[in-house]
Amino acid sequence: AVFAVIVVAAGSGSRLGRGIPKAAVEVAGKTLLQWALEGVIAAGIASRVVVTVPAGDTVLRQVCERFGALAVEGGATRSESVTAALSVLNEAPLQTGFSESPATSVLVHDAARCFAPVSSFKNVAEALVAGEKAVIPVVPVVDTIKSVDVKQVVTGTPARSELRAVQTPQGFDLATLLDAYSDLSSLSPEEAETVTDDAMLIETLGMRVLTVAGHADAFKVTTPLDLVLAQALYEH
Numbered sequence: 001a002v003f004a005v006i007v008v009a010a011g012s013g014s015r016l017g018r019g020i021p022k023a024a025v026e027v028a029g030k031t032l033l034q035w036a037l038e039g040v041i042a043a044g045i046a047s048r049v050v051v052t053v054p055a056g057d058t059v060l061r062q063v064c065e066r067f068g069a070l071a072v073e074g075g076a077t078r079s080e081s082v083t084a085a086l087s088v089l090n091e092a093p094l095q096t097g098f099s100e101s102p103a104t105s106v107l108v109h110d111a112a113r114c115f116a117p118v119s120s121f122k123n124v125a126e127a128l129v130a131g132e133k134a135v136i137p138v139v140p141v142v143d144t145i146k147s148v149d150v151k152q153v154v155t156g157t158p159a160r161s162e163l164r165a166v167q168t169p170q171g172f173d174l175a176t177l178l179d180a181y182s183d184l185s186s187l188s189p190e191e192a193e194t195v196t197d198d199a200m201l202i203e204t205l206g207m208r209v210l211t212v213a214g215h216a217d218a219f220k221v222t223t224p225l226d227l228v229l230a231q232a233l234y235e236h
């Protein structure tokens with residue numbers, strides 16, 4: 001398999017409250033995007049890397065250049081950003097030592113999960129090489145999860161033993177993911193907003209999605225508390 005990696009970094013980071021794109025926030029002197037790209041390169045599987053960046057950004061584009069990654073302007077939603085990246089996948093420069101062949105598989109990774117360890121990349125890539133078409137890294141859920149209706153009244157409690165928290169990188173056979181994304185233009189903006197990960201689209205097609213072991217370090221830096229955790233882990 002020939003792997004391309006998409007790093008989505010076009011989010012606003014509004015929940016972090018810093019007033020700059022989340023991927024440009026620094027931990028231990030490096031932007032979250034730099035941490036994420038170091039992780040991608042360390043995994044040693046990406047022949048090409050595409051990064052979605054916010055409109056008007058220059059900081060993240062410079063980081064991309066240093067890593068030989070192609071920067072592309074993201075969209076209003078995560079799924080629009082992934083669509084933009086998919087359309088330029090094979091235009092990204094080749095990483096040193098990799099074959100020129102076009103990608104056959106793609107890993108989609110949140111820049112916000114910038115501390116995802118090599119094992120997450122390896123577990124996903126190995127399952128794809130073994131013939132799976134869609135593979136996601138997961139961890140057990142620690143909280144009891146309830147569903148609620150519009151009035152905030154509980155409607156159910158799924159058995160916790162059957163629930164998993166989903167991380168990235170999520171891996172796909174490229175043709176399968178392109179197929180899943182080809183229907184996306186028919187969604188309303190409200191529906192597009194509900195597509196919070198890529199595997200959802202594969203599930204909609206009725207296709208099998210395999211879970212493999214993720215890692216606690218692949219937590220998504222979302223809130224100020226997450227930033228405190230990241231600093232405690234990496235700033236010394």
Ligand code: C5P
Pocket residue numbers: 008009010011012022023052074075076077078079081109110111112113196220222
């Ligand atoms: O908003 P959320 O935390 O789910 O975003 C997950 C990832 O998707 C982040 O790394 C963010 O930068 C990226 N994203 C994007 N384009 C958007 C929204 C989010 O690339 N329009």
